[in-house]
Amino acid sequence: MAALLEVEHLRIEFPTRRGTLVAVDDISLQIAEGEVLGVVGESGAGKSLTGTAIIGLLEPPGRIAAGEIRLMGRRIDNLPYEEMRKIRGKQIGAVFQDPLTSLNPLYSVGRQLVETIQTHTDMSPTQARTRALELLHEVGIPAAERRIDHYPHQFSGGMRQRVVIALALCVNPKLVIADEPTTALDVSIQAQIIALLKRLCRDHGTAIMLITHDMGVIAETADRVAVMYAGRIAEIGPVRSVIKEAKHPYSHGLMGSIPKINDEKERLDQIEGSMPRLTEIPPGCAFNPRCPHVFDRCRVERPELLDTGVTQASCWLYAHG
Amino acid sequence: MFAYIVRRALQSILVMAAVAFVAFALFQYMGDPINQMVAQDASAAEREALRRTLGLDRPFYVQFLVFLKNLMTGNFGFSFRIGTPVAQIIAERLPATLELVLVAALFALFIGVPAGVYTGLHRHGAMSRFMLTVSLIGVSLPTFLIGILLILIFAVLLGWLPSFGRGQTVQLGFWSTGFLTASGLKALILPSITLGLFQTTLIMRLVRSEMLEVLRSDYIKFARARGLTNRAINFGHALKNTLVPVITIAGLQIGGLIAFAIITETVFQWPGMGFLFITAIQFVDVPVMSSYLVLVALFFVLINLVVDLLYFAVDPRLRVERSVSAH
Numbered sequence: 001m002a003a004l005l006e007v008e009h010l011r012i013e014f015p016t017r018r019g020t021l022v023a024v025d026d027i028s029l030q031i032a033e034g035e036v037l038g039v040v041g042e043s044g045a046g047k048s049l050t051g052t053a054i055i056g057l058l059e060p061p062g063r064i065a066a067g068e069i070r071l072m073g074r075r076i077d078n079l080p081y082e083e084m085r086k087i088r089g090k091q092i093g094a095v096f097q098d099p100l101t102s103l104n105p106l107y108s109v110g111r112q113l114v115e116t117i118q119t120h121t122d123m124s125p126t127q128a129r130t131r132a133l134e135l136l137h138e139v140g141i142p143a144a145e146r147r148i149d150h151y152p153h154q155f156s157g158g159m160r161q162r163v164v165i166a167l168a169l170c171v172n173p174k175l176v177i178a179d180e181p182t183t184a185l186d187v188s189i190q191a192q193i194i195a196l197l198k199r200l201c202r203d204h205g206t207a208i209m210l211i212t213h214d215m216g217v218i219a220e221t222a223d224r225v226a227v228m229y230a231g232r233i234a235e236i237g238p239v240r241s242v243i244k245e246a247k248h249p250y251s252h253g254l255m256g257s258i259p260k261i262n263d264e265k266e267r268l269d270q271i272e273g274s275m276p277r278l279t280e281i282p283p284g285c286a287f288n289p290r291c292p293h294v295f296d297r298c299r300v301e302r303p304e305l306l307d308t309g310v311t312q313a314s315c316w317l318y319a320h321g
Numbered sequence: 322m323f324a325y326i327v328r329r330a331l332q333s334i335l336v337m338a339a340v341a342f343v344a345f346a347l348f349q350y351m352g353d354p355i356n357q358m359v360a361q362d363a364s365a366a367e368r369e370a371l372r373r374t375l376g377l378d379r380p381f382y383v384q385f386l387v388f389l390k391n392l393m394t395g396n397f398g399f400s401f402r403i404g405t406p407v408a409q410i411i412a413e414r415l416p417a418t419l420e421l422v423l424v425a426a427l428f429a430l431f432i433g434v435p436a437g438v439y440t441g442l443h444r445h446g447a448m449s450r451f452m453l454t455v456s457l458i459g460v461s462l463p464t465f466l467i468g469i470l471l472i473l474i475f476a477v478l479l480g481w482l483p484s485f486g487r488g489q490t491v492q493l494g495f496w497s498t499g500f501l502t503a504s505g506l507k508a509l510i511l512p513s514i515t516l517g518l519f520q521t522t523l524i525m526r527l528v529r530s531e532m533l534e535v536l537r538s539d540y541i542k543f544a545r546a547r548g549l550t551n552r553a554i555n556f557g558h559a560l561k562n563t564l565v566p567v568i569t570i571a572g573l574q575i576g577g578l579i580a581f582a583i584i585t586e587t588v589f590q591w592p593g594m595g596f597l598f599i600t601a602i603q604f605v606d607v608p609v610m611s612s613y614l615v616l617v618a619l620f621f622v623l624i625n626l627v628v629d630l631l632y633f634a635v636d637p638r639l640r641v642e643r644s645v646s647a648h
Contacts (some may be wrong), residue, residue, distance in 0.1 A: 057545055081551075089548025096546070102560050103540035105638060115557075151637040167547060278485045 003030040004207050005054065005175055010067035010077075012049050012058065012231075021278045023062070024049050025231040028305070031175065036198065036208045037220030038239060040215060040254070042275050045228040047211045051177040053077070054209070055092050056084040073172070090120040092204075093168035095197070097180040099161035103152035109136075109163045110148035113170055120171040135166040140195060158189035165197060172204055179211045194221055215258050219243055227251040230275055230286035237311025248313035249291045266301070293317060329629060338389075340618035343387050344611040356605075373400075392615060398608035402601070407612045411594065415616075416496045417487055418586070422578045424509050425517030429578075430571065433521040437528025442555060444533065452525070459522030464581060465526030468515040468588035475511060477497045483508050484591035516585040520574045527570055531563035538562075564635050572628035574622040 031037045039047045052058050054069055056076065069077040076087060088094070096102050104112060104205065107121040111134035117123055123131065129148075136144035139162040152160055161181065168176055178197060182190035198221050200315035201208050210221060218225050218239060225243075226236040227250065235248035246252040253271035273290040282289055288298040297316045305312040306319060347511050355368050355377070371376045376387060391398060397407035440449040459467075476484035488504030490497040499505025535541060536559055540622060544554050583595030590596070591629075601609035 055546055057542065085545075085548050085550065086545055087518070087548070094546035096539060096543055098539055102543040103560070104540045104544065106636060107558075108637075115549065115553065119547070119549050153638045165545070167543075232413070262550050 004030040004033045004035075004072060006035075006056065006068075006070040007050070007211075008068045008070075010050065010053065010069065011065045012046070012053055012062060013065040013238050014062050016281075019030075022281075023231055023278060024053070026067070026181050026232075027227055027228075027233055028067075029078055029233065029236060033174070033210060034205045034207055035224065036201070036210060036222045038218035038225040039209060039211045039228060040213060040218055040225060041228030043279070044214060044275060046231040047213075047228050048179050050228075051094075051179050051209060051211050053275055055177055056081075056096050057088075062281045086120075089116060089168075089173070089197055090171050091174050093173040093176040095161075095164055095168045095176060095178040098184045099164050099201065100184065102164050103160060103167075105152055108149050108151050109155070113148075113163075113167060131170070132166075135170055136163070138234075139163070139166045141166075147149065157185055158193065160311060161185060161189075161193050162196065165193070165200065169200055169204065173206060175207045175209065177209045177211070180213075181210075182214070182217065183212070190217070197221075215243070215254065228253065230281055231278070232286060232304065232314060234287065234315075235311055235313040236305065237308075241310040245310075247308040247311055247318065248287075248315045249293050250287045251313070273275075276311070285314070326630075329626055333626060336622055337618060338458055339617070341389060341392060342385065344614035344618075345385050345615075347611075364531065378446055388611070392612075398488075400606050402604045402606045402609075407516050407608045410597065410609065410614060411616065414499070414592060414597045416498060417591060418579065418582050418595060420495075420499055420517060421509065421512055421585070421591060421593060422575070422582060424513035425520070425578050426575050428513055428517040429520035429574070430527045433524030434528050434567070436521075437525040438532060438555070438560060440525065441529040441532025445501075453529075456522035456525055461516040464515060464519065464584045465543045465588050467518055468585060471511045471515055472588070477492070482511050484511075487592060490521070494602075501592050512585050512591055515583060515588065516578055516636050519581075520578060524567065524571060524612070528563055528567055531566055532559055535559045535562045543630040561635070565632060567626055568631050568635065572631075576624050578619055579620050 007027060007029050010024060010027045011022065014021040014023055018289070026045070029037065031273050039050065041047050048234075049062070052070040053064055056079070058064065067077070067274050071087065071091060072160070076084065079087070079139070103109065106117075106147070110129065110132050111137060114125065114128040117128040117131055118125070121128075124129060133144055133148055136148055141147050141159060147155075147167055152163070155163065176197075181197065185193060194217055197208065200206070212218060222239045224237060227234045227242065227248065229250050233243060236245060242251055243255055246255050250271070256269040258272070259268055269300045271290055276286065276312055282299075282302050285291070285298045285303050288294045291298065301316070302315040303316050305314050305317070308318045323598050355372055359368055359371060369378070376384060388398075395408060397411065399405065400407055400410055403410070436452055440452055443449045472484045475482045483504070483535035486508060487499045489502040490505055491501040501510055516553045541554060541559060544558050549558075573599075582593060583598055585591065586593045586595035587599055594616070598610065600606075601613070
């Protein structure tokens with residue numbers, strides 16, 4: 001399959017008074033058409049920043065310092081604001097974490113849908129409204145004909161996230177960046193929302209970049225997964241392989257911390273220590289102080305992504321020769 | 322909605338009654354108006370006679386009830402000083418003040434809101450910094466000083482605009498307007514800038530800080546992610562969300578304009594209600610003073626009522642009908 005989105009050697013920096021913080025360091029990944037790529041990692045690993053950079057909404061002083069982002073072969077990381085605006089929503093949709101605050105409280109959901117549809121298409125207000133109704137049906141809002149004129153505060157959290165999904169998908173983008181789309185929701189609603197997102201994207205052939213720290217969500221949804229640690233990709237590969245036989249010691253540890261239903265253990269396995277802050281990333285492999293397999297090379301030289309067979313891991317254990 | 326309006330109206334009546342009482346009670350202690358009205362050598366008997374004619378010999382609460390009853394029927398009493406009905410004096414003066422306040426309020430809104438939006442959007446621009454610095458003058462200089470400075474520059478040194486009065490007015494029924502003559506319009510410029518400058522800068526700074534706040538919110542980020550145009554985001558989404566606090570403050574400030582008109586009217590010898598009030602104080606003209614206070618309070622109450630109704634128009638979350646939140 002042809003790559004829909006290609007991120008190459010992306011580096012995101014925050015200039016501060018005490019020097020430059022590198023929040024995302026040399027990340028490369030591809031998403032194929034219709035593919036679901038999961039991105040997991042702890043808070044501060046750079047997952048959300050990568051997503052934000054792809055839709056071109058990094059907040060200053062954050063900036064892309066190096067690397068390229070290409071959508072269908074076209075470079076999009078250096079486009080002028082107005083050019084990038086036309087891509088946002090139309091070709092790359094986005095769903096953010098908190099559905100309670102993602103919608104403008106002063107406009108009805110119908111108006112927000114119509115506005116988005118009309119921004120990107122030539123539809124008349126009537127056509128756009130018909131399309132908005134279809135979308136609300138599609139995301140499973142009951143009594144959509146009545147609900148279309150309701151305001152966000154009249155919807156529950158789960159229903160609001162459905163509206164947000166409708167907004168993200170309203171002009172059939174090629175890619176949706178879903179940044180923690182279920183974190184703010186009830187556990188019982190989470191599965192529904194994920195299932196909905198997955199079904200819609202399969203029906204429309206939309207690729208998803210699913211950013212989360214919930215391995216369960218990734219296991220159910222993603223085709224491939226990228227594990228991020230301290231601004232870099234630790235391991236990337238097919239979701240089954242990463243979960244069953246993670247090669248990188250960090251992703252291995254991460255998978256070990258997923259509770260299993262028939263497990264007798266009192267405590268979950270955990271990785272000793274915590275992820276370093278951006279100002280204190282050690283030389284060599286960022287994971288070396290916590291790694292059970294650490295050896296001399298890890299403390300001096302930074303590993304690139306190396307082939308481990310099925311997955312790729314940035315770990316010297318897989319250096320051949 | 323209807324119940325809310327009724328409730329607000331009842332509250333307003335209570336507020337008005339309280340204000341009427343305070344206005345009335347205050348002036349019981351402002352010296353004896355009889356002294357101002359009779360000749361120096363008037364005998365005690367003459368004074369008593371006058372006191373009785375004016376009803377000032379009756380007990381405090383009776384005087385208040387009479388005052389209230391008169392207010393309800395639109396009878397504001399007679400001016401102690403010139404002997405004409407207060408209602409008539411106020412009717413002559415009211416248009417001058419209201420026109421001045423109207424122009425000042427429009428000035429404040431039409432300069433303040435766009436300036437606030439501009440400085441909010443171009444936070445680090447040189448023009449924004451300049452406007453913010455200039456706005457400090459409006460916030461910190463007292464009104465009378467601004468008025469005198471404007472008179473000095475535009476009336477005395479440049480001679481472009483009149484330094485006092487309303488210019489020529491046209492009588493439309495009971496309403497005398499300065500809007501229809503060139504000299505009337507020219508005369509409005511300096512006083513309304515003087516009166517509205519503080520409010521302009523206040524509204525500008527308020528809109529700016531609200532814009533900065535709203536532009537950081539998640540729904541603006543999501544609106545950007547949806548690819549909406551900057552115009553739609555800044556004016557459709559951001560500005561509308563700043564309006565609730567702005568309406569509150571602007572409403573209170575328009576009430577303030579009516580009250581602060583006293584100073585501006587004195588500086589510009591503007592024949593309005595504030596000027597009338599100052600003259601009334603000098604002569605302990607109690608009926609004029611209490612009527613003025615009651616009228617200003619009435620404007621405040623009305624403006625607040627309008628502000629509350631505007632909330633409903635702007636913010637759907639306040640339209641508390643049946644809750645339709647479904648899970």
